[in-house]
Amino acid sequence: MMTLSTQLLGLLAAAAPGQVGSGRIVGGWGYVWACYAITVAMLVLYAVSLWVRRPKAPTDAKE
Amino acid sequence: MSASRPRPIGLLTATVALLRKDLLIEWRTRARLNAIIFFALATLLMFSFALGPDTKLLEKNAGGYFWLAILFASVLALGESFRVESENACMDGLRLAPADARAIFLSKALGNTLLLTALGTLLVPVMVALYGVSIVTSGVDLGLILLLGCLALSAPGTVYAAISSNARARDVLLPLLLFPLVIPALLSAAKATTLVLQGDPMNQFGSWAGLLGGFNLIYWSVGFLLFPRIIED
Amino acid sequence: MGKFIKWGLLALSLAVLATGWWLGLAWAPPDREMGDVQRIMYVHVPLQWAALVAMFINFVAAVSYMFKASWKLDATAESSAEVGLVLGTAGMITGAIWGRPTWGVYWSWDPRLTSQAIMLVAYTGYLVLRRFVEDPEKRATWSSVVAIIGAINLPIVWFSVRWWRSLHQVQSTPKTVDPEMTLALRVSAFGMLFITLWFLVARYRQALAERQAEVALPDALPSDLAAAGGANSSRVA
Numbered sequence: 001m002m003t004l005s006t007q008l009l010g011l012l013a014a015a016a017p018g019q020v021g022s023g024r025i026v027g028g029w030g031y032v033w034a035c036y037a038i039t040v041a042m043l044v045l046y047a048v049s050l051w052v053r054r055p056k057a058p059t060d061a062k063e
Numbered sequence: 064m065s066a067s068r069p070r071p072i073g074l075l076t077a078t079v080a081l082l083r084k085d086l087l088i089e090w091r092t093r094a095r096l097n098a099i100i101f102f103a104l105a106t107l108l109m110f111s112f113a114l115g116p117d118t119k120l121l122e123k124n125a126g127g128y129f130w131l132a133i134l135f136a137s138v139l140a141l142g143e144s145f146r147v148e149s150e151n152a153c154m155d156g157l158r159l160a161p162a163d164a165r166a167i168f169l170s171k172a173l174g175n176t177l178l179l180t181a182l183g184t185l186l187v188p189v190m191v192a193l194y195g196v197s198i199v200t201s202g203v204d205l206g207l208i209l210l211l212g213c214l215a216l217s218a219p220g221t222v223y224a225a226i227s228s229n230a231r232a233r234d235v236l237l238p239l240l241l242f243p244l245v246i247p248a249l250l251s252a253a254k255a256t257t258l259v260l261q262g263d264p265m266n267q268f269g270s271w272a273g274l275l276g277g278f279n280l281i282y283w284s285v286g287f288l289l290f291p292r293i294i295e296d
Numbered sequence: 297m298g299k300f301i302k303w304g305l306l307a308l309s310l311a312v313l314a315t316g317w318w319l320g321l322a323w324a325p326p327d328r329e330m331g332d333v334q335r336i337m338y339v340h341v342p343l344q345w346a347a348l349v350a351m352f353i354n355f356v357a358a359v360s361y362m363f364k365a366s367w368k369l370d371a372t373a374e375s376s377a378e379v380g381l382v383l384g385t386a387g388m389i390t391g392a393i394w395g396r397p398t399w400g401v402y403w404s405w406d407p408r409l410t411s412q413a414i415m416l417v418a419y420t421g422y423l424v425l426r427r428f429v430e431d432p433e434k435r436a437t438w439s440s441v442v443a444i445i446g447a448i449n450l451p452i453v454w455f456s457v458r459w460w461r462s463l464h465q466v467q468s469t470p471k472t473v474d475p476e477m478t479l480a481l482r483v484s485a486f487g488m489l490f491i492t493l494w495f496l497v498a499r500y501r502q503a504l505a506e507r508q509a510e511v512a513l514p515d516a517l518p519s520d521l522a523a524a525g526g527a528n529s530s531r532v533a
Binding site for chain 2 (some may be wrong): 362414415417418420421424425428429430434435438441442444445446447448452453455456457459460526
């Protein structure tokens with residue numbers, strides 16, 4: 001797990017200067033918020049889908 | 064796994080017998096071979112139409128189109144190979160026979176390999192004519208890749224065809240399961256074929272053929288081990 | 297235990313994840329080269345790890361099912377594949393968004409991205425297969441076979457795509473990261489892991505309840521222990 005993450009980071013870090021130039025990327029908060037928003041939305045939607053499909057009879061008393 | 068120790072019929076004998084049976088059925092109707100030949104020819108033609116009359120592009124990508132045509136045709140061939148058994152409960156009959164279940168895998172997979180290799184052999188001259196390519200390195204290399212590629216499609220394809228032939232919506236299921244799996248095989252076969260057709264200055268052919276060989280080794284053994292579990296009951 | 301797992305674990309995971317994300321978004325320094333865009337890491341990497349954990353659980357459950365058939369293992373496999381697919385898809389989307397400002401494109405045919413896309417398609421196939429097979433015992437066996445073959449395929453795909461792309465993509469060496477970044481990443485990862493666990497438990501219960509309902513049907517199979525094979529007469533056709 002650890003090595004995969006470091007490889008990932010390394011890959012991104014190595015790929016960035018090659019294509020974008022060695023300057024630091026400025027701004028880009030829009031991308032950051034988009035990522036977090038999409039992730040939260042997907043997790044919430046999945047939780048809702050779990051709730052909708054909840055087992056009816058024995059394990060869950062809420063009905 | 065499930066085989067009892069003193070087997071009444073040897074694995075090899077059973078495989079040969081089953082393979083002969085399948086080939087005989089195939090020979091009597093020739094329905095499957097005819098169907099996939101025309102399907103693959105149509106696919107090769109369609110690539111030319113879809114991509115326009117840019118002969119350079121067609122020539123450059125000929126290896127890829129060739130293998131895509133075989134892949135699409137293989138889905139038909141694989142699906143059909145188990146549909147034959149689903150009529151009149153033939154599969155139950157095979158299972159009841161005192162033969163190793165793994166013989167069914169070997170015979171079906173070898174039968175599919177033969178069928179696809181025959182198809183590929185017929186497609187090579189068509190590809191040469193349609194796309195204006197020529198065999199640069201050697202025909203033996205092309206034959207080797209054709210054989211290895213068809214073996215690589217057949218082993219996992221037979222396992223998945225056995226599964227999907229018993230499921231609902233089998234025509235959707237087989238490609239959905241098979242396509243992501245055979246990507247390494249498709250990739251290396253197409254790459255190696257392109258090298259044969261365009262020349263191989265950096266001597267990469269061997270490594271792609273090796274990758275394909277490794278893929279075969281893994282999936283023929285996995286299929287051999289897991290297939291009895293699929294058809295057991 | 298039901299109530300505790302249900303709400304306690306959820307509250308814990310949300311709290312940890314929120315802390316991790318706050319650390320990542322507000323507290324950790326921006327990256328030297330990628331600037332603030334690098335903060336996507338605190339959502340992307342935990343998603344990928346959690347997806348890998350789920351897929352690994354799926355593989356273990358599938359292999360175990362081959363040796364000892366049980367509805368619990370089958371339910372574990374089903375739940376982990378679905379949760380892994382959701383997390384993996386989110387991971388891939390965030391990765392693609394991250395790629396836009398850093399690589400200049402949403403999608404590069406990088407081995408890791410490509411292998412993941414293939415993996416997601418393969419697990420979609422796995423879940424579709426489960427939908428299309430009605431006999432619970434056959435479904436369990438067949439989907440285990442598909443899960444095992446799919447997992448074996450992953451390293452092969454990875455190597456072949458890497459070879460295929462070898463002229464374009466340089467494999468990189470690991471890079472040291474700021475300790476503050478590491479902390480934020482770790483906390484976020486644990487938060488995501490807890491959420492994954494919560495999803496897994498919830499989905500597992502569902503799957504198990506479904507199996508029990510199916511098995512309770514008149515002509516279905518006897519219970520868990522008898523599932524090892526030869527339990528019912530065949531209806532293959």
